[in-house]
Amino acid sequence: MALRVLGLETSCDDTGAAILDDGRLIAHVVESQDVHVIYGGVVPELASRAHITLLPRVLETTLDRAGASLASIDAVAATIGPGLVGSLLVGLEFAKGLAMARGIPFVGVNHVEAHLVSPGLEHDLPYPFLGMVASGGHTEIYHVPRPGTARRLGSTRDDAAGEAFDKVGKLLGLPYPGGPHVDRLAREGNPAAFDFPVARLERGTLDVSMSGLKTAVKLHVEREPRPLSDRTVRDIAASAERAIVTALVERLEEALERFPSTALAISGGCACNTRLRDEAARIAGARGIPALVPSPAFCRDNGAMIAYAGWLSLERGETTPLTANAVPNLDSFPG
Ligand code: KG4
Ligand code: ZN
Secondary structure, X not given: OOOEEEEEEOOXXXXXXXXXXXXXXXXXXXXXXXXXXXXXXXXXXXXXXHHHHHHHHHHHHHHHHHOOOXXXXXXXXXXXXXXXXXXXXXXXXXXXXXXXXHOOOEEEEEHHHHHHHHHHHOOOOOOOEEEEEEOOOOEEEEEEEEOOEXXXXXXXXXXXXXXXXXXXXXXXXXXXXXXXXXXXXXOOOOOOOOOOOOOOOOOOOOOEOOHHHHHHHHHHHHHOOOOOOHHHHHHHHHHHHHHHHHHHHHXXXXXXXXXXXXXXXXXXXXXXXXXXXXXXHHHHHHOOOOEEOOOHHXXXXXXXXXXXXXXXXXXXXXXXXXXXXXXXXXXXXOO
């Protein structure tokens, strides 16, 4: 009989739910919280309160779309960390309450691990694969030899890739989060217009550093006459995007040289980025392996990846006790 898993995601400012039958997605819903837009960033207190009001509705819509009832769910998965503690607690306690009331297993899912395996929602994920999670909170490269285990090869020393995109967006006066706007404007700009630096760290490391880029863009923007012309905004967006993506892709190429992999999997919000998707396809293609990148809805935070990672854990016989607490700084597969 098929194992039907409900997945809930509330680690930051997206409220997500999804239902999977034996790893196959039946329905999913994500509500993005727009209360944060006017603050130019996520306000943790508002995020937890918004999850409280959104979660029951998101779950009901997901069940409706799946044509399913709560009685048909066999297990509940929810993000246990890393993330904002208040936001995590809302989803976690909601999920544990459902599991307890129904007497079904609960699985606490690591949010970064869920991003890492999320290409498996839509593609056959062959092992060993090289995976990069690039989002607003994380930029990490992993070698994944088999399900349930991974080795972290590198991460950011300062800003996450999404933070770098968002800071560039802010300097250009674009709405929060800036990443999608920078992507859109960069398509019409010249990536070679400005020579923003790609941080070079010591030889052999697979870490990246993004903070130098933000400073370079800031100094450049300050020198430009106001208001910034449309042309300048597009060229800065394209040049900054090139610097961010080059930093990531150089590390991925080196990692692929050193760690034999049968696929390259890119995930997290920044995997929506057009240039990163193209570059991932190019470097994977050059090695004769597929670049597996989720559809945009599954790159951003969503319940489907939580249900999927939860299902993989259940398949391995792993469940989580109902006494489990949220772990805001939860690490995943330390290097
Ligand atoms: O995975 P995600 O939805 O949430 C976190 O776990 O952080 O990632 C959000 C990040 C934001 O920084 C956003 O600007 C970035 O992903 N992002 C993009 C694009 N779409 C979203 N960055 C570059 N290009 C995009 N198209
Ligand atoms: Zn995320």
